[in-house]
Amino acid sequence: MSTTDIQISAEEQILSYCKKNIATQDKKHCFYNSRLDAYELFKRDGLPGVKNENWKYTNILQKLESIPVRSQTHSAPLNVNNFINNFDIMRKLRDTNDTVLVFMDGKMQEQLSLLYEKRNIEISSLKDDVIPEWANKINNKKHSENEDELFNLNTLLMEDGALINVKKNNTRVENVYIVHVGNNNGFYNYRHIINIEDHAQVNIIELKISNKSDIDALYTSSIIWSIGDHCVVNNVKYQAHNQITIGFNQQYADIGSNTEFNSFTISSGSKLLRESRNINCNGSNSNISISGVNLLDGNSHIDTLLSVRHKAPNTISREKYKSIINDNAKGVFQGNIIVDQIAQKTIAKQSIDALILSSHAEHDAKPELEIYADDVQCGHGATTGQISQDSLFYLKSRGIPEDEARRLLIHAFLTDALDEIKDKKILETFGDVMNNMLNRVSKGNFNV
Amino acid sequence: MFNVSNLTVSVEDKEILKNFSIDVGPGEVHAIMGPNGSGKSTLAHVCAGKEDYTVLNGEVLLNDENLLDLDPDERSTRGLFLAFQYPIEIPGVTTMTFLKSSLEAHYKANGKEVLSTPDFMKLVREKAAELNIDDDMIRRPLNVGFSGGEKKRNEILQMALLDPKICILDETDSGLDIDALRLVAEGVNKLRSESRSFIVITHYQRLLDYIKPDYVHIMYKGKIIETGDSTLALDLEKSGYNNYIK
Numbered sequence: 224m225s226t227t228d229i230q231i232s233a234e235e236q237i238l239s240y241c242k243k244n245i246a247t248q249d250k251k252h253c254f255y256n257s258r259l260d261a262y263e264l265f266k267r268d269g270l271p272g273v274k275n276e277n278w279k280y281t282n283i284l285q286k287l288e289s290i291p292v293r294s295q296t297h298s299a300p301l302n303v304n305n306f307i308n309n310f311d312i313m314r315k316l317r318d319t320n321d322t323v324l325v326f327m328d329g330k331m332q333e334q335l336s337l338l339y340e341k342r343n344i345e346i347s348s349l350k351d352d353v354i355p356e357w358a359n360k361i362n363n364k365k366h367s368e369n370e371d372e373l374f375n376l377n378t379l380l381m382e383d384g385a386l387i388n389v390k391k392n393n394t395r396v397e398n399v400y401i402v403h404v405g406n407n408n409g410f411y412n413y414r415h416i417i418n419i420e421d422h423a424q425v426n427i428i429e430l431k432i433s434n435k436s437d438i439d440a441l442y443t444s445s446i447i448w449s450i451g452d453h454c455v456v457n458n459v460k461y462q463a464h465n466q467i468t469i470g471f472n473q474q475y476a477d478i479g480s481n482t483e484f485n486s487f488t489i490s491s492g493s494k495l496l497r498e499s500r501n502i503n504c505n506g507s508n509s510n511i512s513i514s515g516v517n518l519l520d521g522n523s524h525i526d527t528l529l530s531v532r533h534k535a536p537n538t539i540s541r542e543k544y545k546s547i548i549n550d551n552a553k554g555v556f557q558g559n560i561i562v563d564q565i566a567q568k569t570i571a572k573q574s575i576d577a578l579i580l581s582s583h584a585e586h587d588a589k590p591e592l593e594i595y596a597d598d599v600q601c602g603h604g605a606t607t608g609q610i611s612q613d614s615l616f617y618l619k620s621r622g623i624p625e626d627e628a629r630r631l632l633i634h635a636f637l638t639d640a641l642d643e644i645k646d647k648k649i650l651e652t653f654g655d656v657m658n659n660m661l662n663r664v665s666k667g668n669f670n671v
Numbered sequence: 672m673f674n675v676s677n678l679t680v681s682v683e684d685k686e687i688l689k690n691f692s693i694d695v696g697p698g699e700v701h702a703i704m705g706p707n708g709s710g711k712s713t714l715a716h717v718c719a720g721k722e723d724y725t726v727l728n729g730e731v732l733l734n735d736e737n738l739l740d741l742d743p744d745e746r747s748t749r750g751l752f753l754a755f756q757y758p759i760e761i762p763g764v765t766t767m768t769f770l771k772s773s774l775e776a777h778y779k780a781n782g783k784e785v786l787s788t789p790d791f792m793k794l795v796r797e798k799a800a801e802l803n804i805d806d807d808m809i810r811r812p813l814n815v816g817f818s819g820g821e822k823k824r825n826e827i828l829q830m831a832l833l834d835p836k837i838c839i840l841d842e843t844d845s846g847l848d849i850d851a852l853r854l855v856a857e858g859v860n861k862l863r864s865e866s867r868s869f870i871v872i873t874h875y876q877r878l879l880d881y882i883k884p885d886y887v888h889i890m891y892k893g894k895i896i897e898t899g900d901s902t903l904a905l906d907l908e909k910s911g912y913n914n915y916i917k
Contacts, residue, residue: 612722617759620719621773621829622747622780631772635763635812 233287234269237376240290240410241265244380252352253359254381261379268372278557280587281526286495287469291439293409312430312656313402319652321398322346329403329411329442330383343393344425349384349414358386358416361449366475367501369530373471374499377443380412387427391420396455398426398648403444405433405468411442421451421479426646431462431470433492441469448476448484452506455483457646461656464492466521473499480506480535485645488515489660490525499528504538504566514543514643518660519552519584526555531573533566542573545640547633548584556588560603564595573603578610578636634661672697673837673868678729680710680717680893687713689893691729695837698865702879702904703872705890706912711872712756714890715841719753720746733837748780750836754826754843761813766825769813770795774832798831802858820851827858838862839870844878856881876908889915 245262248255270287273279316323317337322344325335331348338346347355354362366374385401401415419425433440450456464470470493478484490496502513517525531540546554560571577586590603610632618628641657644650673695680688687710695701705711717724718731720743731738738746761769771791778785786794799809802824814822823843830838840859844852859869859882871882879887879901887904889897889912897903897915907915 611759614759614761616719616721616743617755617761618769618772619743620721620747620753620755621769622744622776622833623772624744624776625742627772627776628744631764631768632761635761638763 233284233289236290237270238266241376241379253354254362257363258379261375264375265372265379268375270376271372278528278555278587278589280553280555281495281497281524283495283497286524287441290410291408291441294407312652315652315655316400319398321400321652323400323402324385326383326401326403326413327406328409328440329413329444331385341397343390343395343423344397344399345388345390346399347386349381349386349416355386355388357388357418361416361418361447362414366447366477367503367530367532369499369501369528370475371499373443373497374445374473377412377414377445377471377473380443381414381445382412384414384416387415387417389417389419389423389425391422391451393420393423393425396424396426396646396648398428398652401427401429403429403431405431405438405440405442405464406435408439409441411440412444413442414445414447416447417449419448419450419454419456422453423451424455426457426459426649428458428649428652429460429462431460431464433463433465433468436465437467438465439467443471443473445473445475448474448478450476450478450482450484452479453481454479456485457644457649458484458486459644459649460486460488460490462488462490462492462496464490464496466492466523467494468492469495471497471499474501476502478502478504478506478509478511480508482506482509482511484509484511485643486511486513487644489518489657490515491518491523491660492521493523493525496523496525497528498525500530502531502540504531504533504540505535507535507537509535510539512541512543512643512645514541514640515545516637516640517544517546517548517554519546519554520549522551524553524555527557529556529558530561531559531571532561532563533569533571534563536566537568538566539570540572541643542571543640543643544575545637546575546577546586547580547636548577548586549580551581551583553585554587556586556605557591558589558603559591559593560601561593562596562599562601567596567598569596569599569601571599571601575603575605576636577605577607578633579607580610630661637661672699672734673870674730674732675714675718676730676732678714678717678731679727680713680729681725681727682713682723686727687724687893688717691890691894693870693888693895695868695870697868698863699886700863700869700871700882700884702882702884702887702901703870703890703895704874704887704904704907706916709890710893711890712841715753715839715870715872718746718751718839719743744776745780747833747835748777752830752833752835752838754823754830754838754840756842756845758814758817758822758826760815760817762815764813766809766811766813767795770809770829770832773829777833795828795832799828801831801861802828803854804828819846820848820854823847823851823855824858827855827862831858831862836866837868837870839872841872842874843871844873844875852878853881876904879904891916 323337588605
């Protein structure tokens with residue numbers, strides 16, 4: 224079978240899947256019209272390909288050979304104790320009062336979740352017949368000019384997700400965990416919508432884990448944020464996929480004035496992972512950090528498409544990304560900062576750094592600035608390098624064994640990106656996970 | 672104690688050390704002087720195990736064990752310490768973390784119980800105070816933004832903590848002002864003992880005013896061509912190398 228046949232085959236399979244899906248949707252549901260529009264757009268445009276993408280180092284059609292067939296016999300649902308014991312972090316979370324929403328193969332699992340009555344946080348499901356008005360409103364608006372074919376696909380096919388509303392003046396910082404576990408082969412689509420009213424604070428932590436190394440999953444997932452004025456929002460996403468999962472993640476965020484938004488992503492594994500992040504600074508005096516760490520080995524391929532748009536004066540943004548790339552893995556990064564004419568006094572700094580550990584690893588980076596205002600401080604840069612042999616020798620000459628020396632140097636490389644995780648409470652529960660991750664990475668095991 | 676015998680080393684087919692030999696007894700201080708390009712730093716690096724060099728012949732024995740068979744970290748835990756001419760800056764690793772990893776590696780390799788964090792901190796502060804190194808410097812990333820004097824004092828602090836048997840000082844005096852030189856030399860002198868030996872590589876007799884050597888060697892074209900006592904260094908200072916280079 225030639226490559227061309229495979230390309231057509233995967234796209235056609237998805238189109239036929241969409242056709243069946245739209246036929247089963249409830250026409251009276253408030254999402255129906257947007258699903259139908261998305262279907263028409265997908266019929267017209269198909270999947271993004273090298274012909275219509277700006278940055279051509281990721282060939283989605285080549286990586287996506289077919290839709291994984293949903294396992295005929297789903298493995299028995301995990302019981303709560305088994306589940307908690309399987310995941311260290313869950314065991315730790317059980318002892319806290321944090322909200323934990325568990326999704327398995329894209330579907331909410333109430334029996335595995337930890338739900339408490341919280342006065343200032345309302346949680347409902349995208350699967351419900353009646354969707355709260357705020358969620359419907361956020362869902363139906365245009366989020367960015369960067370809404371692409373993959374977002375359309377997600378709009379059309381989304382089956383489940385969390386709708387989280389953090390109420391006005393919520394000053395007690397709560398952790399809300401959204402845990403996704405890939406447990407069966409299949410094609411999964413979900414969307415979370417998060418509304419944070421003015422003067423509210425919250426930490427949202429997402430964990431995405433492939434439960435087994437041989438689960439063949441394809442998913443689209445989106446998270447749409449609407450963040451008000453005078454808010455403090457910390458978001459960490461930790462995704463550890465196996466080497467055959469293909470995931471398309473989209474993040475859209477609208478940010479009000481005087482708000483702090485720190486969003487950090489740690490990604491590993493994946494046959495292909497597209498991380499599309501689109502952030503609008505709509506109000507003045509906001510301060511945001513959109514940063515992350517990518518750990519790639521084997522044949523994994525992570526592609527980040529980042530767009531931060533400053534649409535109001537006096538806003539600050541930092542985009543700090545670090546990648547460690549081993550074996551035959553490939554990292555692709557396109558980061559764009561747009562400063563509108565009105566957005567005077569913008570301060571924006573973007574850095575994209577990669578540490579290459581093998582001669583077959585690859586990193587392609589394109590940092591971009593589009594500036595329409597004349598009184599701004601903006602900078603960007605990209606570096607790609609190897610572990611310094613001089614540094615390694617210096618550490619070893621002091622008795623530090625090779626593994627430990629590499630661990631220290633890898634940690635040193637990642638450290639200023641990891642410093643972008645600002646919230647102490649997140650670090651408390653997450654510190655061990657990160658240290659374990661660093662230990663494994665320094666020993667060449669990237670399957671965090 | 673520390674014996675280098677018939678060491679021949681090349682870099683990219685060029686022989687830098689040619690049948691180099693030196694015997695350093697317990698507690699002795701040997702100074703090696705020589706014109707630029709005579710192989711002094713190569714000797715230091717090869718003893719410590721830096722890659723990039725091909726050892727064609729010879730042995731480097733520490734208490735009868737051939738260090739050339741060991742990795743750099745093992746050479747260090749056996750008791751060899753190289754004070755770098757240009758200590759490496761490592762952003763992201765604090766000096767304290769580095770010292771702790773290093774000391775723990777030494778304790779583990781030598782079957783000693785690792786110090787508790789408070790005991791470790793106490794030990795570091797004690798040794799650091801003797802070298803005028805304050806807490807702020809220890810909390811900073813390793814050698815990053817350190818002055819020349821701070822970098823060299825940091826090297827001596829590591830030497831004091833790791834308790835080596837043989838110390839090779841590779842042009843430790845380079846880049847130091849007079850006060851820093853005295854401070855570093857005093858640090859070294861405090862570490863002199865009957866069981867610890869030193870090889871001091873230097874271009875200048877001035878360092879040897881502070882660190883009194885038992886032997887002074889002149890190295891030229893990869894081997895020692897003259898050996899004497901401390902008066903040899905004084906003579907070199909006056910007349911240069913020309914009288915010795917045949």
